[in-house]
Amino acid sequence: MKILVLISNVPDTTTKIRFTGDNKAFDTSGVQWIINPWDELALTRALELKEAGGVEKITIANVGTNATEPTLRKALAVGADDAIRIDAEAKDAFFVASQLAQVAKDYDLILAGIESSDYNGAGVGGMLAAMLDIHSVSAVSGVSLENGELKVQRDIDGGNQSLSVPTPLLAVVQKGIAKDPRIPAMRGIMMARSKPLNVVPPADVEARTEFLGYELPEPKAACKMVDEDNAKELIRLLHEEAKVL
Amino acid sequence: MSVLVYTENWEGKFKKLSYELSSFAYAIAKEMGSSVTALSIGHVADDELKSLGKYGVSKVLNVQDNRFESLDNKAVADAIAKAVASENAKVVILAHNNEGKAFAPRLSVKLNAGMVTGVIGLPVSVEPFVVKKKVFTQKAFARIQIKTDVKVLTFAQNSFDVVENPVDTAVEAFDPQIGDGEFTTKVLDTHKITGKILLSDAEIVVSGGRGMKGPENWGGLEEMGDLLGAGMACSRPVSDDGWRPKEEHVGQTGKIIAPNLYLAFGISGAIQHVAGVSSSKYIVAVNKDPEAPIFESADYGIVGDVFKVIPQLNEAIKEMKS
Known part of the structure; x- marks a missing residue:
């Protein structure tokens, strides 16, 4: 079995979000970049499956400029076998999925994180599956291999289900797929330097949406404090002032 | 031309979310001078289907077909696409939840439609079609234009009030004609709380x-x-x-x-x-x-x-x- 893990390069979750040029673009100055947290969990699960046997190779794929390479090297350092970078600035989910469709054809299992933590699009995985005309399962919280067969766990309203789905499969994964991401060891970092990172030219595709501009939320009003010994007052406020009870 | 909304139910009753989505769809339809059609999949009683009329839905396409219970991503997306085609819908609205996120991206490819997920509130404008969503995990808002003729949106729950706009509602049985071979997801086991608040x-x-x-x-x-x-x-x-x-x-x-x-x-x-x-x-x-x-x-x-x-x-x- 060959696994492809889609990797998005995103600002660290604690980044202070600012915009430049009349709020038209995200200000990347001073930003630390990381593997999108859900993609990182997807990669972790792929590595676990490989260690358990039955997986020949794990490839990672990203759409981005060469600025994303440190993030891809980190993914190689924790154990991915090779990487593909499609050399283009990501424009929207349709654009990214169209680029990935060029390189995603020969895998049995494709893992995509549920969304990226920057644009929160939640679109690339499902779009790619539709473009490749393969099966997809979303809200996946577990993937396992039993005698070469894929078993998938997914979250549904109020619970979860286990499924069998034929390959090739694209699984859109979320919490539960793996517990803790791996931290690259020195040996892994050394080895990652010589692993293949193939750069592919982008396909000529038009985005279908355009980001026109950004806003930051209004600063929140100060929290109204109620005394510990007079907690009942809180219920009165919620009932009479906020009118939510 | 219409606005199509995919309305989910929980144990045969529409979720509050479905009424919110309908209210939102009605507001968009009004600005575009069109009407709202809902697509309901699953066993929902006629009275319940008609209740969508209170929130501005003029037509309900009712799919009762047990095969869809497996929520096969491809089959459901194809079924929604069939409904979009039969209604000539220009805007398609799903919820920004497990189901919406599973179906909307596939649907957008099928329909050659631009998609924005997690939309909050009414569009900034319908011509050009510009919507708002939260980005950077709730830390900022973005305004995004969809440039295609057909638009797919997933809508962030609780960002629009449930508003009553009573209209006459026709309920029609709808068969999207999805072949057995399209259903490939097999459910082996389900663990689900019932009778509890979702x-x-x-x-x-x-x-x-x-x-x-x-x-x-x-x-x-x-x-x-x-x-x-x-x-x-x-x-x-x-x-x-x-x-x-x-x-x-x-x-x-x-x-x-x-x-x-x-x-x-x-x-x-x-x-x-x-x-x-x-x-x-x-x-x-x-x-x-x-x-x-x-x-x-x-x-x-x-x-x-x-x-x-x-x-x-x-x-x-x-x-x-x-």
Whole structure:
């Protein structure tokens, strides 16, 4: 079995979000970049499956400029076998999925994180599956291999289900797929330097949406404090002032 | 031409979410000079289907076909696409939840439609078609234009009021004609709570964190949940340590919820937790640490011992109800 893990390069979750040029673009100055947290969990699960046997190779794929390479090297350092970078600035989910469709054809299992933590699009995985005309399962919280067969766990309203789905499969994964991401060891970092990172030219595709501009939320009003010994007052406020009870 | 809305049900009853989506669809249709058609898949009684008319839905396409129970992503997306074609819909609206996120991306490819997910509130304009959504995990808003003729949106729950706009409603049986071969997802086993309030659909949510000190101390919160008809939630460490079921975890990597009222007990409010609840209309925090970051996001707060505060609150709720 060959696994492809889609990797998005995103600002660290604690980044202070600012915009430049009349709020038209995200200000990347001073930003630390990381593997999108859900993609990182997807990669972790792929590595676990490989260690358990039955997986020949794990490839990672990203759409981005060469600025994303440190993030891809980190993914190689924790154990991915090779990487593909499609050399283009990501424009929207349709654009990214169209680029990935060029390189995603020969895998049995494709893992995509549920969304990226920057644009929160939640679109690339499902779009790619539709473009490749393969099966997809979303809200996946577990993937396992039993005698070469894929078993998938997914979250549904109020619970979860286990499924069998034929390959090739694209699984859109979320919490539960793996517990803790791996931290690259020195040996892994050394080895990652010589692993293949193939750069592919982008396909000529038009985005279908355009980001026109950004806003930051209004600063929140100060929290109204109620005394510990007079907690009942809180219920009165919620009932009479906020009118939510 | 119409606006098509995919309305989900829970145990045969429409979710509150479906009425919200219908209200939202009606407002868009009005601006575009068109009408709303709903697509319902599953066993929903006729009276319930007709109830969508109260929120501006003029036509309901009713699919009753057990094969769709497996929520096969491809088959459902294809079925929605068939409904879009038969209604000549220009805007297609799904919820920004498990189902919407599973079907909308496939659907958008099938329809050659541009898609924006997690849309909040009405479009900024319909010509050009510009919508708003939250980006950077709730830290900012973006305005996005969709440039295609057909548009697919997933709509962020609780960002539009449920509004009554009664219209006459026709219910029609609809067969999207999906062949057996299209259904490839086989359900082996289902674990599901029934008869309980769905966390994602709850208007009030009661939530506990590490400050609750152990799973044996949840009695007071459960009582509060019962009194308020609230959904139950928890922070990540609480679900990771198995104090509470993982379905209850809200936060960046858990469920993202937007109730009218979110009550957080013994939750410090790490940025990842707040990302999952910051769209709530009101946040209440009770924590013994006055420096806890949760107070920066909260509207009302109590600095104090959760075990002293919870019984007082439950008493006050009982008094209010009586």
